[in-house]
Amino acid sequence: MKILLAILAGLLCGVLSGFGIGGGTLLVLWLTLCAGLEQRAAQGVNLLFFLPTAASALVLHAKNRFISWKTTIPAALCGCVTAALGAWAAANMELGILRKLFGAFLIGIAILELRKKDSSTGSHETKQRKN
Amino acid sequence: MKATLRSAMAGAAAGAINGLFGAGGGMVLIPLLTKLCALEDRKAFATAISIILPLCMVSLFVYQRQGDLDLSGALPYLAGGLLGGTLGGKLYQKIQVIWLHRLLGLLILYGGGRMLLG
Numbered sequence: 001m002k003i004l005l006a007i008l009a010g011l012l013c014g015v016l017s018g019f020g021i022g023g024g025t026l027l028v029l030w031l032t033l034c035a036g037l038e039q040r041a042a043q044g045v046n047l048l049f050f051l052p053t054a055a056s057a058l059v060l061h062a063k064n065r066f067i068s069w070k071t072t073i074p075a076a077l078c079g080c081v082t083a084a085l086g087a088w089a090a091a092n093m094e095l096g097i098l099r100k101l102f103g104a105f106l107i108g109i110a111i112l113e114l115r116k117k118d119s120s121t122g123s124h125e126t127k128q129r130k131n
Numbered sequence: 132m133k134a135t136l137r138s139a140m141a142g143a144a145a146g147a148i149n150g151l152f153g154a155g156g157g158m159v160l161i162p163l164l165t166k167l168c169a170l171e172d173r174k175a176f177a178t179a180i181s182i183i184l185p186l187c188m189v190s191l192f193v194y195q196r197q198g199d200l201d202l203s204g205a206l207p208y209l210a211g212g213l214l215g216g217t218l219g220g221k222l223y224q225k226i227q228v229i230w231l232h233r234l235l236g237l238l239i240l241y242g243g244g245r246m247l248l249g
Contacts, residue, residue: 010211018219024154029242031240043153044194045205047187053216054184060220067175074135075142075182082143083186086150087193103246109158113236128175
């Protein structure tokens, strides 16, 4: 039953990740608040989780030519350096502080998400205003 | 050249978040890609995944060395995630995502509050 629930949580978060809207953030919340994992362990599971999910979504996105490789390459190169630094910082931080930092980060993200406008109507309105 | 620099900056921000929190890199990256790098929405989503995949590998390597990984506990989530990711990719062109954003925003707000207070 526990495993079934885990598969289901993974499935749901996987669909969101495939859309590119933060399935991972939700999974870390699930793991810490509902499944009782420690903050760092939950983060580790989520990193693992992202690999197959992203790889499978990526194949389809690449086929549909949605990926801007000239953006990807410099971003990934630079990001790998800061990812290593960030992961090192997380490993050397007190768990309670990491958890609170994550909480603050989530609230910032939530505000961004809630303020998001419907992209199709949003761009249409801008165009009309310009004309 | 300037575009390359902007892409590199967006990637650096996503990397730091990905390493520190093991999640949320995409939430930072997508607004940066659409605003700073002027990618259209759908391209930004797909490109963000292609950037975050290598970042995850680097972060995982560090987590693994620090002993913060539990492979067997993660397996059922991976199985579900693989299925869900494929499904998400297939539905991607057919769905209005704005309501998902709103729902997700509320869930994350609640979760963030519990993390801060708990």
